[in-house]
Each structure stands twice: as structure tokens, then as C-alpha cells.
Amino acid sequence: MELHQVRYFLAVASSLNFTRAAEQCNVTQPALTKGVQKLEQELGGQLIYRERRLTQLTDLGKEVLPMLERTLASATAVRRKAQEFQRKGVAPLKIGLAPSISASLVLDPIAEIAKFVPGFYVELCEGAAEKLIDLLLEGEINAALVGDIQDMPARIDGWLLFEERYVALVGPTHKLANRPSIGIDDLREAVLLKRAGCDVALKIQRSYFPENPPHVGHCSGHDLHLQHMAAAGLGVILAPEHMPRLPTLKTIPLDGDLVSREVRLLAVQGRRYSPALDAFVKVARLRDWSVEACQRGCTT
Template identity: 30%
Template sequence: MELRQLKYFLAVAQEANFTRAAESVHISQPGISAQIRQLENDLGATLIDRSGRSVTLTAVGEVVHDHARSVLAAVESLRQAVDEMNGLVRGKLVVGMITACTVTPLFDALSGFHLAHPGVEITLLEEESGKLVEYVRKGTVDLALIGAANRVPDDLDGWQIVSEPIAAAVPPDHPLAESTGATLAELSGYPIICLPEGTGIRAVLDQASAARGLTPTIALQASAPSTVINLAERGLGVAVLSESMIAQHKGLRTVPITDADAAAVLALISTPTKSPALRELLSHCQQSFTGAESGGLVRVSGAVAR
């Protein structure tokens, strides 16, 4: 019995199809079939029922499936322990980030990590924050940059990068341009331009409005803050963004929203269990964000602090 045979067996069990399983582990279909036949011969039992349109596990196969997962997990833990002792980092990391969000220190961290550990494959995934949280919970994403309202999920480790109020942005000729502040009720009288659902800024706006029984009219939405600003500059509505995003554009007036209590949070999240590679990447993130405009990483959730 070989470890690769257990790996192939798990792939077939997951895909319920020899061809798709072969593609997932980068082997030919005849090759994976032969390896599993050899595994069955070694164990003296049929593990896979091949009589139907899709393959299924036999009763013995179900038992072997659980043990195979445990064996491969134990081997991976052993490999990680040895790598840590040798100071080596390898494997694969999936990093998620909010769509159209440019955070230079994160890119610097990825670059520094890649130079230090070229053997680790890095995959970057753009998605909205809500989905990234679920991906991290499921383990399909190792580290994610998300936006949230007030705080990151309690069941995940989190490091705050930015926490600031949301605000409105209007052209100089807008009725609110000279206001020192506006309530959500006052903003509801105008079309709103905002980021899409799943972003921290939108979550703050939606939650604060709902708490006051308000439903703002979202006339336009865009994934990039610069697009929201450009649309507002052309008089298409009131932009709602974070104060720092608005401050970068001198063509609009900032109007504080006086009754949006929660802050828009930008944070990194990960599962509490971390591979050596992920720990190294987090170390690079700490170095990159320290001294950046955000002021560095502040742990806001997880085992160290709340």
C-alpha cells in the first residue's frame, strides 16, 4: 500500500468519477484505475462499486475512506513538523481579498514572502467579504482581506488594519455641501452611490439604516471606490464611503453621517489553525503593515485578544 494510492482513492470518492478524479490529481484515467485496483488487492477487499453510472464506495470503502483521510492528515502534520524543525516552508496558500481593493502593504507582504519562500504556491482570489469569510471558515482560503461592520467574526483570528466612520461625499453645488453633518434620514432623501453588498462600508450603511427603519435608495453601486467617487462628481447621487476614501478626492465635499454608529473595518482574517507557511506569511504582513498609513496590524479577534 502506498500513500499515493490513498490519495487517488480519496479523489475518486470525492469526484464519484474516475476521469474527473484522474484530472484532479494529474494522472491518466487508466493509471488511477490501476492504482486503486492494486490498493484493493493489497487490502483484499473491493472499495469502489463500479456498477452504476457514477462510482460509489462499498461498505468497506466507507471505512477505508475515513482511515485514509486520517493517515494523509497525519503524514501532512509530520511533514509540517519536520519542515518547522528544518526552518523550511512549502505548500500552497490561497489568499482572498475584496474585489477592486488595492492595499499595497498586502502586495508587499506577498512579494516578500514569495522571495523568501519560492517553494510555496500563492493563489490570489478576489471576492466579496461575506463569501471570503465563509471560504476561510471552510478552509478553502487561508488568509483573507475583508471589510466588516465594527468587528470581524469572533470564530476567526482577525487583525484590524483600518477602522473608521462612513461619510457622505457630494459635489460643491449639492444642497448638503455646506452641511457640518447629515443624518441617515436626510441622506435617504437623495439617491445613494455605494459599494456593493458584502463590503464593510455597505454593511455599516445597511445595518445603521435598518436600525432606524430606513431603506436608502441605492441608485448606483460599483466595486471600486474611485468609480463611486467619479459617479458622485458627475451629480448622479450622494457617495457613501469611508472618510479616508473621500479625502483622497478634492472635487467632493465630505459630509459626516452623524448617526451611523458602527465603524467600517478593514481586516485580515484566518482560521485559528495555521500551517508553517501561513504563519510566515502573517509575519510578512505584520512587517509590511507596520509603518504603513494604517499604522500596522492590530489583533481584534481570536485567541490573543478580542
């Protein structure tokens, strides 16, 4: 079934005259008649009685008329919506962020792109790196920032943005707050605050707790929740250096800098980039992220 066939039928049903219907549709009468006949063939029955000057809808024609009217109206609405979308010049960009990768990292690139991409707007979502890769492949997001990841699919392009160390965050009243650095023995005795979905959890386990699991006091899927707990003296957070933090927290380096991770930008290989995605990839790859990451972590 083609839309022009539906339009021809509706014109005949409205005027009950093939000549006027053809004029209304701006086609020849033979073309209109042929279109209606093809529609009848597809629906498996006659829609219109043609008896010389008498033109009437058949029972089947009357039955399908309201449904075909809705079909044409829906198609018209879709076309109108698409035209409005193009006129607005909307440039959406959906970015996925792995846990513990702060949205603060993309704020300046977003602001820069908004200056020269009309209609630019961003939607951010958070998820485990493996989930974000699935969303990329499914077209649900356009790009993703992730930490350490194993077994990158061949269809995914990845660009290293920067490498960062992990540091300890503690409240001002914590017993470790005045240490110049925190060692392995200190962490083994401390109560840790756990970030759900942490991408370097295995590295932390291997580096600081190779034999026995750490003493985890509290857990949350949100960094800010953990920071408020740490500020209240409830434990120690092992966090990426770039993460913005509460001004009441103290940042203490870990002895030996045993734990670090790489932060990468991901996009689907070979897929045509929208103007927004193309701009974001270019800005991200040209940016000095090492300076950016340090500034975010040290001044926020």
C-alpha cells in the first residue's frame, strides 16, 4: 500500500467523482483510477462502485475509510514533524559517562561546541562501561567516556584522552587527614566508602588488598553521597584525581601511585557522524585533558 493510492481513494470517497478527484490530486484521471485499482487489489476487494455517473463506496470501502483517513493523517503529521525538526536545526548529542567519570569533564567542550553548532543540546547518561558500549552499538548514545575496559569490540573506536591516578579523600576530622600520603597499611586498617560500579575496583584489590578484601563501611552509586559520608568522618574514598570534590574534604596521595586508569572517548566505527558528534570528537581529541583533569580536581 502506497500513500498516493490512499490519497486517491480518499479524494474519490469525498467527491464521489473520479474527474474532480483527479483534479484535486493534480493527476490524470487514468493515473488516479489505476492507483485506486491497485489499492483494491492489495486490500482484496472492491472499494468503489463505478456505474456510469453513479459512484458509491462499497461496504468494504465504508469499513476501511476511517482507517485510511487516519493513516494519511498520521503520515502527514510525521512529514510535518520532520520538516519542523529540519527547520529548527536541532543538533542533539547523547553522551554516556562511566561511573566515577564526572560530568564536569565535558562542560567546557559542550560550551565551546554550543558557540558554533546551531540547536546544539546534550543529554548525559551514566552506566557501566559494558552497558555504554551496548548503547553505542544500538544507537541509543552517540559517544561515551569510560575508564579501564577489557575486550573492546572491533566496531568501537577509542581514543585515549588522559591517564589519571587515584587519590584518597577524607574528612577534616579523620585520623588520616593530616598525613602527607597514605600507604597500604593505612588503607588496610581504614574503613572504605565504596563506589558502586567502580572501574578500577580490581586494580585496587590487587594493589592494596591482594589477600583479604577491604573493610567497606558504606556504598553508593553516587559520588556526592560518598563525599558527604567522608566529610562526616565515616570513611575514606579512593577517587580519580579529576573528580570535583567538596571543599571540606582533604585530598591525600597514595604511596607509590599504585592505582591509575586511562580515560577514553568511544564512538562507533564507520557510522556517519552528526555535526554535533563530529564537533565533540574533534574538540575532545584536540583538548589538553591532563591540565583540564587536574584543574577540575584541585579547584572544585
